[in-house]
Amino acid sequence: MAHGPAKGFTRWLYTTNHKDIGTMYLWFSFSMFLLGGVFALVVRAELFEPGLQIVEPAFFNQMTTMHGLIMVFGAVMPAFVGLANWMIPMMVGAPDMALPRMNNWSFWILPFAFAMMVSTLFMEGGGPNFGWTFYAPLSTTYAPPSVTYFIFAVHILGISSIMGAINIIATILNMRAPGMTMMKMPLFVWTWLITAYLLIAVMPVLAGVVTMMLMDIHFGTSFFDAAGGGDPVLFQHIFWFFGHPEVYIMILPAFGIVSAIIPTFARKPLFGYSSMVYATASIAFLSFIVWAHHMFTVGLPLAGELFFMYATMLIAVPTGVKVFNWVTTMFRGSMTFETPMLYSIAFVILFTIGGFSGLMLAIAPADFQYHDTYFVVAHFHYVLVPGAIFSIVAAVYYWLPKWCGNMYNETMGKVQFWMAFIGLNVTFFPMHFVGLAGMQRRVPDYNQFFADFNMISTVGAFLFGAAQLLFLYNVIATIRSGKKATAEVWENPEGLEWTVASPAPYHTFTTPPPIK
Amino acid sequence: MLISVNRLIVWLFTPILLLFGNVSVQALEEAVQRSTWNMPEGVTPISQEVYGLHMTMFWWCVGIGVVVFGVLFYSMIVHRKSNGAKASNFHDSLGLEITWTILPFVILIIMAIPATSSLVKLYDTSESDVDIVVTGYQWYWGYEYLDEDVKIISRLNTPQDQIRNEAPKGANYLMEVDEPLVIPINKKVRFLVTSNDVIHAWWVPALAVKRDAIPGYINESWAKIDTPGIYRGVCAELCGAQHGFMPIVVKAVEEEEYIAYLAERKELATKIKELANKTFSLEELMVQGEAVYGQACVACHGVNGEGGVGAAIAGSAIANGDIAAHIDIIVNGSKNNALMGAYRDTMSEVDIASVITFQRNSFGNKTGDVVQPIDILKYKQDN
Secondary structure, eight states, X not given: OOOOOOSSHHHHHHOOOHHHHHHHHHHHHHHHHHHHHHHHHHHHHHTTSSSOOSSOHHHHHHHHHHHHHIIIIIIIXXXXXXXXXXXXXXXXXXXXXXXXXXXXXHHHHHHHHHHHHHHGGGSTTOSOOSTTTTOTTTTXXXXXXXXXXXXXXXXXXXXXXXXXXXXXXXXXXXXXXXXOOGGGSOHHHHHHHHHHHHHHHHHHHHHHHHHHHHHHHHSOOOSSOGGGTOOHHHHHHHHHHXXXXXXXXXXXXXXXXXXXHHHHHHTXXXXXXXXXXXXXXXXXXXXXXXXXXXXXXXXXXXXXXXXXXXXHXXXXXXXXXXXXXXXXXXXXXXXXXXXXXXXXXXXXXXHHHHHHHHHHHHSHHHXXXXXXXXXXXHHHHXXXXXXXXXXXXXXXXXXXXXXXXXXXXXXXXXXXXXXXXXXXXXXXXXXXXXXXHTOBSSOSOOOGGGHHXXXXXXXXXXXXXXXXXXXXXXXXXXXXXOOBOOSSOSSSOOSGGGGSOSSOOSSOOSSOOOOO | OHHHHHHHHHHHHHHHHHHTSSOOHHHHHHHHHHTTTSOOOOSSHHHXXXXXXXXXXXXXXXXHHHHHHHHHHHHHHHSBGGGTOOOOOOOOOXXXXXXXXXXXXXXXXXXXXXXXXXXXXXXXXXXXXXXXXXXXXXXXEEEEETTTTEEEEEOBOOOHHXXXXXXXXXXXXXXXXXXXXXXXXXXXXXXXXXXXXXXXXXXXXXXXXXXXXXXXXXXXXEEOOOSOEEEEEEXXXXXXXXXXXXXXXXXXXXXXXXXXXXXXXXXXXXXXXXXXXXXXXXXXXXXXXXXXXXXXXXXXXXXXXXXXXXXXXXXXXXHHSOHHHHHHHHHHOOSXXXXXXXXXXXXXXXXXXXXXXXXXXXXXXXXXXXXXXXXXXXXXXXX
């Protein structure tokens, strides 16, 4: 038996243990999730009624921007990396991540990056106010002085993500137990492997675009300044070349999680394992050739418009395959509905609804009406909240007993699920309507025409927020006490993680497990 | 069919709406008629086509959703452990998997055909009858009728007290402007969209026209309106603090009325030019200046000149110091802050002179200076 964790604070500061680092990622991500959520509630509170009540337009823009940045880079991405850290070594039968010291570093630079980014809110001129997509020249020539801090924060986040991705690829390719062939790997491992390649491909592009901004702002270049011969549309091409794969970075690991949970509670093997792998790879490939569907109104030539419309529509095919596979996995199973399963089923339904609006948005002529309205806001929240957030919460409920050795309170879990489910739909469904009726994104005030649905959305948002506090309580209560979990936790779940004790020992698989 | 769906939605949301205050069943009924939850059909051939595409896509999605969710809910109800369902063990079916790869592909092709034909029409901006340059500014719109020598500036004219909840809101709250864009019906009107500062987007839902206004670019779009009326739109691309406060109003009129409008604008332009040589009294300038301030300055500089997004005018060094510097920052914009743009081309000499006079003699500023339009004209020629 190897030695246990060090004592005190240095355990966390110096740790190279994948479980400790995974835990830190998850707690960090949850705290960012709450912070980003508070920003969202400021936005929703201002939009409760027409007129300016709570915040000024300038601050409102900082809230929408910070909400987006924090949720994307602070909540969703670190949560998936945390889950990868905890689960991938256990799933492939490895003792730890391949590069444990780098693992420590890629986590510990994150809090500094976010401290830097959030501190801009207290600076002269305020924080980033140009939307999470930070289109130039609003984010360069017209930006508040604090934009430089934002740029360096993004650089650090990028470095962290790239190091995390390298580590995950190295672990998966080199550390699998003998007999764990690629096509035997759990789908969570597969989807993360593909995600990690996406990260390595596009995070440098993001770093490039923010560096060009930095040059424009401080060193007199004119990459994005039309007055100096530059091109504001170039910014959007580069940004979305990063941005579109980025949205898949936030959803592919979710596919893996759901593909682990549904078979467990349907008591039936996952339908179409290999087609799931191929579909994930196809989605990843397509993600590189659809970026300009975010730019249908910038004045692309007709041929470009058509190409990006067709390519975008194609994504429906592999995504459809995945949804059909999950549904077929449940078909003729023997289902029970514990909290992780409830979240996973909600994922399948709501993500599909988000996929439908995505298909509508792909139709370029119709997109001229949808673009930059609340319809788009509804669309990407329907894919991201039930997609990324629900899958992460499902993963926590599913693996928490393995992590801490205690069973969570099932009743509280179910109550929490229904609060989140109802809150989400009440918040985001009406946004489809106001968007179609003509309300644009990123405005602090609107005509009374849109008032009813906005009020409903705000009520839903606060319910959704309350559900997260209950989730926090349930998790803490589970860690502190609770019924002891067995090694298997669930009924015949598949995967190596269930062959070790609950809680998982500090060091697992110091000798490789036999693979059947 | 659509109406019944709308009714259903109202039904679903009624309890929540009634619970949270100031909405009545009548308001809901009214909402049904105004269609607060769907895209407008609009008043151009393109907008109606786009609406048709939107609804076609919607029903495809509903159809697919019914099948997929139907199977899902069937399994959830029938194949549950508590019903004694025994799990089967199948996990592959090549035929099934090929079918549900090919079938969606075919459906996508069926969807793409009408979408392609609409897009081609939407992109055909040739052979226009009227050409209008639309320019986005932080935070208002400029319209120039090409070949007509008519330029107008169109600003939000919802009073601040409505925005600040100190007065009841009008029906067109935040959707009203001082000078609407007047265009003729049954004519192909081409919009050439550009920007003076950051990226904006010119969007009028009833025309299905949304084009980004990008500095250094001229984007084209067009509309042929079949019904006279007033159509309202907004800036759709985040463009800074007042992004939500730069609406668009298009007034579509019969051709005779359009011609008369152009003549009237030309006459007005000549009159404004003449006025630049006239000398005004302090009182006249103050009255006009207050009106201009309320339209162009108040959003950033505050109702009492206290500042906000922009610098304070009350007690400011510029408004109490050298007149030339004060004229310069309004005519040419601020050199230090891109948010304070140049008003050289978007405000008349009379308006600039009166707003400067107003700022120098209001909010506690007591310079007693009177700036005349001719001063501005001279300044513009020299600087």
